[in-house]
Amino acid sequence: MTTTVPVVENILGANERLAQTNRARLDETRTFTVNFMASPGAGKTSLILRTVAALKDRYRLAGVDGDVATTIDADRMAAAGIPAVQINTGGSCHLDAVMLQGALPQIALEDTDVLVIENVGNLICPANFPLGAHLNILIASVPEGADKPYKYPNMYRGVQAVILNKTDLLPYFDFDMDYFRRGVEALNPGLAFFPLSAKTGEGFDAWLSWLTSQADAYLTP
Numbered sequence: 001m002t003t004t005v006p007v008v009e010n011i012l013g014a015n016e017r018l019a020q021t022n023r024a025r026l027d028e029t030r031t032f033t034v035n036f037m038a039s040p041g042a043g044k045t046s047l048i049l050r051t052v053a054a055l056k057d058r059y060r061l062a063g064v065d066g067d068v069a070t071t072i073d074a075d076r077m078a079a080a081g082i083p084a085v086q087i088n089t090g091g092s093c094h095l096d097a098v099m100l101q102g103a104l105p106q107i108a109l110e111d112t113d114v115l116v117i118e119n120v121g122n123l124i125c126p127a128n129f130p131l132g133a134h135l136n137i138l139i140a141s142v143p144e145g146a147d148k149p150y151k152y153p154n155m156y157r158g159v160q161a162v163i164l165n166k167t168d169l170l171p172y173f174d175f176d177m178d179y180f181r182r183g184v185e186a187l188n189p190g191l192a193f194f195p196l197s198a199k200t201g202e203g204f205d206a207w208l209s210w211l212t213s214q215a216d217a218y219l220t221p
């Protein structure tokens, strides 16, 4: 009992230090890095693919995809014309800074403006393992229900924006938007919020405009 907490703190502390090392490497090569987190089924991959399709004429893009076992999502990025590196976590339910550090040498960072990271679908631990990204984005979705900020507060505290995906399904779900917004606001006041549908494109322009303003502010100081 007495040793458990220090061990966990050491693991998280080591991750935090490595995340800073990753950030230094990304800054050295001027690579704006965005870490997407979500539960399984929130539509991460579709949203990322639609985002990179919209950005690829504007920035030089690359992707890192974390998955427990498959390369399906990295293959989809590669098919979209984005060089992508797969991290198979070997059963681990999140990416950590060590895994990203291992992937970075496989990416031409000097020739990359924006690096997109798709974390493992999980609403618990990714928040505890910063990677060194400049932006951490949480993707929620309408079918998951409006109570997620109340159930997974840590995921909502550490992010710079929340996307609510699958708004095309709002007519079919009893999703209390005010309750959801209040939950997010209590945890992360003033957080950027983008309700959208990666399927229909509704709401997508506001998200793209915010993301490109963040990237441009970093890339053109």
Ligand code: MG
Pocket (backbone or CB within 6 Å): 029, 030, 031, 032, 109, 110, 111, 112, 113, 114
């Ligand atoms: Mg770069």
Ligand code: ZN
Pocket (backbone or CB within 6 Å): 092, 093, 094, 122, 125, 126
């Ligand atoms: Zn995990």
